[in-house]
Amino acid sequence: MSAIKGKVWLFGDNIDTDVILPGKYLVLTDPNELAKHALEGLVQDFYKKISKGDIIVAGKNFGCGSSREHAPLALKYAGVGAVVAESFSRIFFRNSINIGLPAVISKGARGIIKENEHISIHLDEGYILRENGEKLPIERYPDFLLEILKDGGLLQNLKRKFARRGEV
Amino acid sequence: MGMTIAEKILARASGKSKVEPGDYVVGKIDLAMVHDLTGPLTLNVLKEIGYDRPWDPRKIVIILDHQVPANSTVTASLHQQLREYANKYGTNFHDVGRQGVCHQILAESYVKPGMLVVGADSHTCTLGALGSFATGIGSTEMASVFLTGELWFRVPETIRFELKGTLKQGVSAKDIILYIIGKMGVDGALYCATEFTGEGVERLSIDSRLTICNMAIEMGGKTGIVNPDAKTLEYTKCDSCEILRSDKDAEYQRTIEVVLEDLVPQVSLPHSVDNVKPVSEVEGIEVDQVFIGSCTNGRLEDLEAAAKILHGRKVKEGTRLIVIPASPSVYIEAERRGYIKTFIEAGSVVCNPNCGPCLGGHMGILADGEVCVSTSNRNFIGRMGSPKSKVYLVSPETAAATAVEGKLTDPLKYVRS
Numbered sequence A: 001m002s003a004i005k006g007k008v009w010l011f012g013d014n015i016d017t018d019v020i021l022p023g024k025y026l027v028l029t030d031p032n033e034l035a036k037h038a039l040e041g042l043v044q045d046f047y048k049k050i051s052k053g054d055i056i057v058a059g060k061n062f063g064c065g066s067s068r069e070h071a072p073l074a075l076k077y078a079g080v081g082a083v084v085a086e087s088f089s090r091i092f093f094r095n096s097i098n099i100g101l102p103a104v105i106s107k108g109a110r111g112i113i114k115e116n117e118h119i120s121i122h123l124d125e126g127y128i129l130r131e132n133g134e135k136l137p138i139e140r141y142p143d144f145l146l147e148i149l150k151d152g153g154l155l156q157n158l159k160r161k162f163a164r165r166g167e168v
Numbered sequence B: 001m002g003m004t005i006a007e008k009i010l011a012r013a014s015g016k017s018k019v020e021p022g023d024y025v026v027g028k029i030d031l032a033m034v035h036d037l038t039g040p041l042t043l044n045v046l047k048e049i050g051y052d053r054p055w056d057p058r059k060i061v062i063i064l065d066h067q068v069p070a071n072s073t074v075t076a077s078l079h080q081q082l083r084e085y086a087n088k089y090g091t092n093f094h095d096v097g098r099q100g101v102c103h104q105i106l107a108e109s110y111v112k113p114g115m116l117v118v119g120a121d122s123h124t125c126t127l128g129a130l131g132s133f134a135t136g137i138g139s140t141e142m143a144s145v146f147l148t149g150e151l152w153f154r155v156p157e158t159i160r161f162e163l164k165g166t167l168k169q170g171v172s173a174k175d176i177i178l179y180i181i182g183k184m185g186v187d188g189a190l191y192c193a194t195e196f197t198g199e200g201v202e203r204l205s206i207d208s209r210l211t212i213c214n215m216a217i218e219m220g221g222k223t224g225i226v227n228p229d230a231k232t233l234e235y236t237k238c239d240s241c242e243i244l245r246s247d248k249d250a251e252y253q254r255t256i257e258v259v260l261e262d263l264v265p266q267v268s269l270p271h272s273v274d275n276v277k278p279v280s281e282v283e284g285i286e287v288d289q290v291f292i293g294s295c296t297n298g299r300l301e302d303l304e305a306a307a308k309i310l311h312g313r314k315v316k317e318g319t320r321l322i323v324i325p326a327s328p329s330v331y332i333e334a335e336r337r338g339y340i341k342t343f344i345e346a347g348s349v350v351c352n353p354n355c356g357p358c359l360g361g362h363m364g365i366l367a368d369g370e371v372c373v374s375t376s377n378r379n380f381i382g383r384m385g386s387p388k389s390k391v392y393l394v395s396p397e398t399a400a401a402t403a404v405e406g407k408l409t410d411p412l413k414y415v416r417s
Helices: A031-035 A070-078 A090-098 A143-151 A154-164 B005-013 B039-049 B073-089 B102-109 B122-130 B139-148 B173-184 B206-214 B230-235 B300-310 B328-336 B339-346 B396-405 B412-416
Strands: A004-010 A055-058 A082-085 A103-105 A118-122 A127-129 A135-137 B024-028 B031-035 B060-063 B092-094 B116-119 B133-136 B150-154 B158-164 B193-197 B223-225 B254-259 B266-268 B276-278 B289-292 B320-323 B371-374 B390-393
Touching (some): A090 A103, A143 A154, A154 B039, B005 B024, B005 B193, B031 B039, B060 B102, B102 B116, B122 B206, B133 B223, B206 B223, B206 B230, B206 B300, B289 B300
Parallel strands (some): B158 B193, B289 B371
Antiparallel strands (some): A004 A118, A127 A135, B266 B390
16 A cells, blocks of 8 residues: 555544534435534534645544444545554444544554654555654554455445455 | 353354454354444445345344434435335334334344344444343444355453442442443453453343443443343243353453442543542532433333332423333333333423434434433533533433432432432
């Protein structure tokens, strides 16, 4: 995979799914509509303020709470290129990869990376490159997860597999 | 070295004789559930793939529970999509009239001990109370499950909670799990299975065990689980299922003891579930709305506890009480026992079985500055409506006492009198 490059938005610990995408918008299924409410609980008009490819860097337990896939979808369609965190809630982690938004675990990164800094994430090589040239290690994905991300998400991955079976 | 019940179920479902924490396995799914908010996304994904025939429609359960009956044309259209899919392939379907909180419907009619259950809802961990391995997943991977009947899992470490002794009167399962989450923190069990064992659990009813396992996710747990016993087998009408239980020499990440006698009524304060204190320390907060219901506390035992306190009393003027039984069978039995009459006479509104205001969808959304005392499971910013409202999580006993007084109230004086 090519490197993911973007400007950093810093967030704290335990950023929950109700602030990432409030429950009242769960009736929306169009990801572009969901995007307009991304992180509404914390940053007003987040989708207008971010540039495509910007990277969220957060503390521990990012995405805790509900199983709503609407949460990573809203982030992705708002333009977020990846989320880096100390740790993720497990359902958010799975959902994020499944919809093609890299959820990257990097211990200690939250305390080192600065707001608005430009970083690049190198998933294949397993590190984050900071503006000043410093490399921070990331947790490597098992091969089958990396394959899903390379396909752009589980949907594309399934499309490829089912097309191979001649079932689509 | 033996295995925990979680490990045994994942081993069985993936055709292995032994698994260990950290192993990745592909498990065959016994039961897959979606509801009216997560199911439509699954159907979108299937449409996009261009193939939507389920691997086994008998193992798929579609339940309308979040906003039912439909409260808008948008919701109505979501229900319509699910109805059409269910009719097309003959999956199990709970439409208006058979609707109810999905985890309660699954507990009453579908889940058996030893099953591997996935639901497109984070509180699917509730069903571990019946000795299954049950966990929440997203809508896209549910599409994958619909097509293949399989899903990958990382075998989790298990944390054991050993419950000792007996609860005092007026203290209930919700207080146990709030107390535990307060000690563990919202990520204290991240990625782990949480197993509840000991004589303390054996003495608890199935309703209580469901309440406890329901909130495993609120400390990051992948599932909550209780080893099946005679009560489980009776509840699940399980004559012929294979019973899996943790081995005596199973390995746990750690074991935490909880002495039930020591517990008092607990409250989780805004805006984090682990912000837990004894109710007695924060009594007196003025309350606009009280909600008794949800997948945490909408069962018969919960309604019974609330009705005992509300019987012959009135909801305080200026406070609104909303009661929602979790399923049609809970509703019918609560009606038969007179609880529904008690609630209405006390001045509350009783709604049809569904999730209600728990996630701010309908039936009691909060305005700016309002305070709600709720028996549900989350108090995040904006969870039940306005980002400027506040939610306090409590047991049904505390909720009922609070409704009577119009302010956050320790229920112990009501159960003693």
